[in-house]
Amino acid sequence: MARRPGPRARQSERLQIGYTVLFQVFPRYGSVVKHLMSTNMPAQRPHSISLVLPALNEAENIASTVDDCVQTLQRVARDYEIIVVDNDSTDDTAAIVRQLQADNSHLRLIHQPIRGYGSAIWTGLTAAKMEIVGWRDSDSQYRTADIMPMLKALDTHDVVVGHRVQRKDPSHRLLFALLWNLLNRTLFGFVAHDMDCGCKIFRREVVDTLDVKATGAVFNIEFLVQAKRAGFRVGEVSISHQPRHAGENTGGSLRVILRAMREVLRLRWRLLHEPRPTRS
Numbered sequence: 001m002a003r004r005p006g007p008r009a010r011q012s013e014r015l016q017i018g019y020t021v022l023f024q025v026f027p028r029y030g031s032v033v034k035h036l037m038s039t040n041m042p043a044q045r046p047h048s049i050s051l052v053l054p055a056l057n058e059a060e061n062i063a064s065t066v067d068d069c070v071q072t073l074q075r076v077a078r079d080y081e082i083i084v085v086d087n088d089s090t091d092d093t094a095a096i097v098r099q100l101q102a103d104n105s106h107l108r109l110i111h112q113p114i115r116g117y118g119s120a121i122w123t124g125l126t127a128a129k130m131e132i133v134g135w136r137d138s139d140s141q142y143r144t145a146d147i148m149p150m151l152k153a154l155d156t157h158d159v160v161v162g163h164r165v166q167r168k169d170p171s172h173r174l175l176f177a178l179l180w181n182l183l184n185r186t187l188f189g190f191v192a193h194d195m196d197c198g199c200k201i202f203r204r205e206v207v208d209t210l211d212v213k214a215t216g217a218v219f220n221i222e223f224l225v226q227a228k229r230a231g232f233r234v235g236e237v238s239i240s241h242q243p244r245h246a247g248e249n250t251g252g253s254l255r256v257i258l259r260a261m262r263e264v265l266r267l268r269w270r271l272l273h274e275p276r277p278t279r280s
């Protein structure tokens with residue numbers, strides 16, 4: 001005997017019909033509503049998620065970032081963990097995380113002795129225990145709620161990268177990003193529009209398959225290039241971006257930029273000789 005749909009299913013059916021009518025009559029407004037629905041509604045199939053937060057001297061941001069993560073992960077995940085990876089911050093970043101741990105057993109703190117954005121993220125990813133893994137920067141530039149449409153995109157992709165369509169960084173950073181993306185596209189072919197975006201999620205199989213060696217900012221590039229070489233499907237979703245309100249940007253310093261240029265050329269050379277990662 002056919003079972004009557006529950007109230008949740010009926011509500012979702014009504015929304016779907018309403019949306020279809022709206023889309024037929026006003027295609028433009030329909031697509032805006034579709035976008036809002038996909039970003040505001042919790043994912044249909046909750047997953048278990050590990051989110052890594054690399055943090056270097058983020059005392060002013062870390063509590064609000066962790067709170068932002070908790071708000072979203074509680075809604076979309078069956079189980080979750082937030083892993084803050086700190087590199088001997090000279091401010092109170094680690095002490096604040098320890099205080100927050102008293103109220104949240106899902107929050108972990110890892111000390112990574114080797115400095116570097118990439119090594120911090122890789123340490124967090126390899127310590128992660130859940131089915132879906134990802135990272136977001138722990139400054140205030142991202143909204144964790146943006147991972148909702150990214151989770152949906154994981155239905156058809158293995159790796160989902162955020163795309164900061166309206167990136168809110170100083171103009172010299174935007175110019176550098178343009179040249180940087182051009183260089184990477186020339187060296188590795190197209191992988192995603194915004195390879196450096198500090199918000200990415202993927203299936204755990206990706207971490208188990210790859211061995212990403214870049215320890216600094218080029219980690220973003222190597223991670224995606226290696227994922228593509230291994231045959232993983234890389235997709236992207238538009239996300240929001242805010243100016244940094246507190247703490248210091250590290251990505252725009254001349255030292256970081258020069259190191260990134262050197263590292264990315266080395267990466268190109270290394271990949272000529274390195275076999276493709278194989279999926280188990």
Ligand SMILES: Nc1nc2c(ncn2[C@@H]2O[C@H](COP(=O)(O)OP(=O)(O)O)[C@@H](O)[C@H]2O)c(=O)[nH]1
Pocket residue numbers: 054055056057058085086087112115116117120136137138139141198248249250251252
């Ligand atoms: N653990 C760790 N985190 C880092 C390091 N460098 C940067 N971060 C973090 O990585 C994120 C991105 O850094 P940010 O300076 O905002 O980069 P930008 O937005 O590209 O200028 C922030 O959450 C930083 O705290 C590092 O060496 N170690």
Ligand SMILES: [Mg+2]
Pocket residue numbers: 137139141244249
């Ligand atoms: Mg930042």
